[in-house]
Amino acid sequence: MDNxxxxxxxxxxxxxxxxxxxxxxxxxxxxxxxxxGAGLVVCEMISDHGIIYRNKKTLRMMEVDPREHPVSIQIxxxxxETLLQAAQYVDQNTDADIIDINMGCPVPKVTKTDAGSKWLxxxxxxxxxxxxxxxxxxxxxxxxxxxxxxxxxxxxxxxALAAQEAGAxxxxxxxxxxxxxxxxxxxxxxxxxxxxxxxVPFVANGDITTPELAQKALDEIGCTAVMVxxxxxxxxxxxxDMVHYLETGEKLKPQxxxxxxxxxxxxxxxxxxxxxxxxxxxEFRQQAAYYLKGIPRSARTRAKINEVWTRQExxxxxxxxxxxxxxxxxxxxxxxxxxxx
Numbered sequence: 001m002d003n004x005x006x007x008x009x010x011x012x013x014x015x016x017x018x019x020x021x022x023x024x025x026x027x028x029x030x031x032x033x034x035x036x037g038a039g040l041v042v043c044e045m046i047s048d049h050g051i052i053y054r055n056k057k058t059l060r061m062m063e064v065d066p067r068e069h070p071v072s073i074q075i076x077x078x079x080x081e082t083l084l085q086a087a088q089y090v091d092q093n094t095d096a097d098i099i100d101i102n103m104g105c106p107v108p109k110v111t112k113t114d115a116g117s118k119w120l121x122x123x124x125x126x127x128x129x130x131x132x133x134x135x136x137x138x139x140x141x142x143x144x145x146x147x148x149x150x151x152x153x154x155x156x157x158x159x160a161l162a163a164q165e166a167g168a169x170x171x172x173x174x175x176x177x178x179x180x181x182x183x184x185x186x187x188x189x190x191x192x193x194x195x196x197x198x199x200v201p202f203v204a205n206g207d208i209t210t211p212e213l214a215q216k217a218l219d220e221i222g223c224t225a226v227m228v229x230x231x232x233x234x235x236x237x238x239x240x241d242m243v244h245y246l247e248t249g250e251k252l253k254p255q256x257x258x259x260x261x262x263x264x265x266x267x268x269x270x271x272x273x274x275x276x277x278x279x280x281x282x283e284f285r286q287q288a289a290y291y292l293k294g295i296p297r298s299a300r301t302r303a304k305i306n307e308v309w310t311r312q313e314x315x316x317x318x319x320x321x322x323x324x325x326x327x328x329x330x331x332x333x334x335x336x337x338x339x340x341x
Contacts, residue, residue, distance in 0.1 A: 028270030048077030234290025
């Protein structure tokens with residue numbers, strides 16, 4: 001079954017897209033997501049001013065690993081002039097396949113600069129900004145937005161149509177308002193309404209956390225693809241599971257704890273390669289917590305990882321944890337056998 005689709009001339013091999021997440025969606029994370037089957041990965045959002053002033057950290061964030069393609073770089077900004085300059089830099093100086101414009105970020109430090117989800121209050125501004133970028137870059141331009149600023153200001157259909165009319169090659173929409181942040185439920189009915197009016201590919205985001213929900217979103221919303229965010233944190237296996245389910249209707253077995261730990265260590269390797277041990281190890285602590293979440297007796301290991309500073313120390317803690325876990329499981333199985341006899 002061919003689940004591929006296109007963003008203009010860029011072929012996306014399946015229906016599972018990984019959302020850009022601030023502080024998470026670096027190249028190391030994106031490569032892991034691609035290895036687990038993601039059709040498209042998106043860089044964490046990057047400030048137009050950081051690009052314009054050639055901030056070293058910002059420029060490093062836009063480095064693309066050859067294993068990532070197709071990959072999109074997401075930018076945000078509050079004025080047409082600065083956003084356009086940033087988009088042109090991405091267009092001419094990076095290996096990204098796609099330029100994505102953020103108009104969904106809900107955090108105050110972004111919205112108070114008239115960026116992110118502040119755009120959702122003015123469909124004319126959406127048209128002007130997107131049109132200016134599309135006319136002046138060669139890469140396809142896509143847009144990520146929310147359904148509205150709040151329930152009173154839900155201009156989702158008008159905003160999506162404005163972006164499409166301005167030349168956006170794909171629109172992704174999170175089914176929450178800016179006011180909701182990440183609370184409450186995603187509004188799939190509104191996403192369905194948007195899907196009905198668009199001619200370009202439409203990607204639905206929000207509360208898509210299982211293979212079954214991915215299929216349900218495709219069916220009920222009528223979207224082209226689904227976007228997975230927090231569900232992939234510490235669990236990139238969910239991407240492989242979703243892709244497989246959408247193609248075959250069958251679910252994969254869950255990862256074992258050992259496989260999960262091996263994936264965590266692989267992500268840490270990529271992060272060290274990308275940023276060096278001094279930055280990577282402290283940054284990885286939050287990711288380690290996601291990988292260990294829900295595994296019995298993992299709290300102590302999580303706490304210890306927060307106190308170490310080298311990759312080898314993290315390895316040792318994770319390896320010891322999984323060895324102890326498997327030993328406990330084996331003892332439990334042995335006791336069950338004795339009881340059954």
